[in-house]
Amino acid sequence: MRIAFFAWLFSITLLLSFGISTVPVHSQCLNDQSSLLLQLKNNLRYNSAVSVKLVNWTQTTDCCRWKGVTCDKEGHVIGLDLNRESISGGISHLSSLFSLQFLQNLNLAYNNFNFTQIPPSFGNLTRLTYLNLSNANFAGQISIVLSSMTTLVTLDLPTLYFPGATSLKLENPNLLKLIQNLTGLKTLLLDGVNISAQASQWCEAISSSLPNLQVLLILRSRSFSFRLGQNNLSAQVPKFFADLPNLRSLHLCSSNLHRKFPEKIFQVSTLEALDLSGNSYLQGFLPQFPSNGSLHTLVLSKTNFSGTLPDSVGNLKMLSRM
Ligand SMILES: *[C@@H]1O[C@H](CO)[C@@H](O)[C@H](O)[C@H]1NC(C)=O
Ligand SMILES: *[C@@H]1O[C@H](CO)[C@@H](O)[C@H](O)[C@H]1NC(C)=O
Ligand SMILES: *[C@@H]1O[C@H](CO)[C@@H](O)[C@H](O)[C@H]1NC(C)=O
Ligand SMILES: *[C@@H]1O[C@H](CO)[C@@H](O)[C@H](O)[C@H]1NC(C)=O
Ligand SMILES: *[C@@H]1O[C@H](CO)[C@@H](O)[C@H](O)[C@H]1NC(C)=O
Ligand SMILES: *[C@@H]1O[C@H](CO)[C@@H](O)[C@H](O)[C@H]1NC(C)=O
Ligand SMILES: *[C@@H]1O[C@H](CO)[C@@H](O)[C@H](O)[C@H]1NC(C)=O
Ligand SMILES: *[C@@H]1O[C@H](CO)[C@@H](O)[C@H](O)[C@H]1NC(C)=O
Ligand SMILES: *[C@@H]1O[C@H](CO)[C@@H](O)[C@H](O)[C@H]1NC(C)=O
Numbered sequence: 308m309r310i311a312f313f314a315w316l317f318s319i320t321l322l323l324s325f326g327i328s329t330v331p332v333h334s335q336c337l338n339d340q341s342s343l344l345l346q347l348k349n350n351l352r353y354n355s356a357v358s359v360k361l362v363n364w365t366q367t368t369d370c371c372r373w374k375g376v377t378c379d380k381e382g383h384v385i386g387l388d389l390n391r392e393s394i395s396g397g398i399s400h401l402s403s404l405f406s407l408q409f410l411q412n413l414n415l416a417y418n419n420f421n422f423t424q425i426p427p428s429f430g431n432l433t434r435l436t437y438l439n440l441s442n443a444n445f446a447g448q449i450s451i452v453l454s455s456m457t458t459l460v461t462l463d464l465p466t467l468y469f470p471g472a473t474s475l476k477l478e479n480p481n482l483l484k485l486i487q488n489l490t491g492l493k494t495l496l497l498d499g500v501n502i503s504a505q506a507s508q509w510c511e512a513i514s515s516s517l518p519n520l521q522v523l524l525i526l527r528s529r530s531f532s533f534r535l536g537q538n539n540l541s542a543q544v545p546k547f548f549a550d551l552p553n554l555r556s557l558h559l560c561s562s563n564l565h566r567k568f569p570e571k572i573f574q575v576s577t578l579e580a581l582d583l584s585g586n587s588y589l590q591g592f593l594p595q596f597p598s599n600g601s602l603h604t605l606v607l608s609k610t611n612f613s614g615t616l617p618d619s620v621g622n623l624k625m626l627s628r629m
Contacts, residue, residue, distance in 0.1 A: 397423035
């Protein structure tokens with residue numbers, strides 16, 4: 308059973324809403340917020356020759372105008388974007404970061420937290436809707452506290468993928484437990500995270516727990532590559548993709564998929580792009596297309612699709628690449 312999951316390389320991309328989208332408000336920074344940020348700066352190790360944000364945080368200026376900082380009207384810090392600030396080493400669970408109680412958006416992507424664990428203190432940030440720890444070199448078991456951060460709308464955790472490196476893991480809690488209460492999630496990115504769950508389990512978990520999910524990416528699971536040499540990689544595309552509301556694109560290229568592709572997926576009227584190329588054992592045929600189909604890209608090269616091209620392909624008014 309595990310094989311089916313491990314054998315997949317896939318990504319689903321739907322309505323994308325990437326990036327921090329907070330309207331900058333120029334209000335006067337509150338003193339306590341300013342001192343928390345300065346403490347944070349002092350306790351972080353970063354390369355001042357590379358940093359463009361932290362280096363310019365100085366006591367003499369209004370912290371709401373510091374680079375990477377966003378405030379609300381009252382002067383509370385609600386957004387912190389420290390991506391690519393060359394931060395290295397771990398972050399203490401006592402860091403003043405976790406006292407910034409008003410934070411809604413936090414981006415620490417592309418730093419080097421030295422393969423330390425994600426501190427449970429993230430649970431203190433009870434208003435977070437956007438958490439981006441992508442490629443930040445966090446490692447080890449993902450803390451259970453993330454599962455109680457029910458305000459999250461975006462969770463981006465991909466880890467750099469190279470053999471031998473320790474990755475982020477979802478064992479206990481596993482994927483099911485993690486997402487159980489994160490019902491507001493619209494974007495969940497877990498590329499490179501070592502997920503120990505069976506395909507049947509996470510398919511069900513994702514479709515039942517995450518009604519609002521628009522973007523899901525579990526590409527290059529570490530478990531997958533770990534298992535690569537040992538298994539026969541026979542995996543089937545689950546029909547559950549067809550039940551995701553708002554599915555916009557599905558890329559399952561070169562994923563060693565076998566057996567029959569569920570034709571129901573072609574009938575998802577919101578689907579704009581479908582790429583199944585490079586799965587030479589994947590069988591299927593083109594069914595009737597719905598009259599309001601949105602497909603603009605359909606790639607079936609190097610698959611074992613057969614049969615005729617149905618007339619209803621004419622329903623695909625948007626089709627530009629086949
Ligand atoms: C996370 O941050 C990185 C760097 O800023 C960005 O490229 C990526 O799109 C962000 N992810 C999301 C889901 O916003
Ligand atoms: C940082 O601030 C200094 C002076 O306050 C300024 O000269 C410099 O250009 C700023 N650096 C960046 C990257 O904005
Ligand atoms: C990173 O972790 C290693 C091993 O635990 C340690 O020796 C090193 O000092 C750490 N580096 C930083 C910048 O904290
Ligand atoms: C977490 O929140 C509690 C209560 O709000 C506070 O006492 C504690 O200092 C916070 N922890 C950190 C690391 O900021
Ligand atoms: C999810 O919420 C329910 C009800 O509040 C709670 O009993 C359960 O422990 C929560 N699960 C996790 C993993 O936090
Ligand atoms: C993924 O997790 C499993 C189970 O703990 C472990 O055996 C395997 O070595 C891990 N894979 C990688 C690449 O870390
Ligand atoms: C591949 O593995 C599955 C599940 O273990 C098994 O049922 C199937 O017979 C295997 N196929 C081949 C060709 O070995
Ligand atoms: C296509 O039509 C079906 C039923 O006729 C409807 O439920 C669906 O919302 C429509 N989709 C789009 C993208 O217009
Ligand atoms: C392709 O599909 C046909 C049945 O349509 C089957 O006989 C053949 O073995 C399949 N080829 C591969 C490479 O899976």
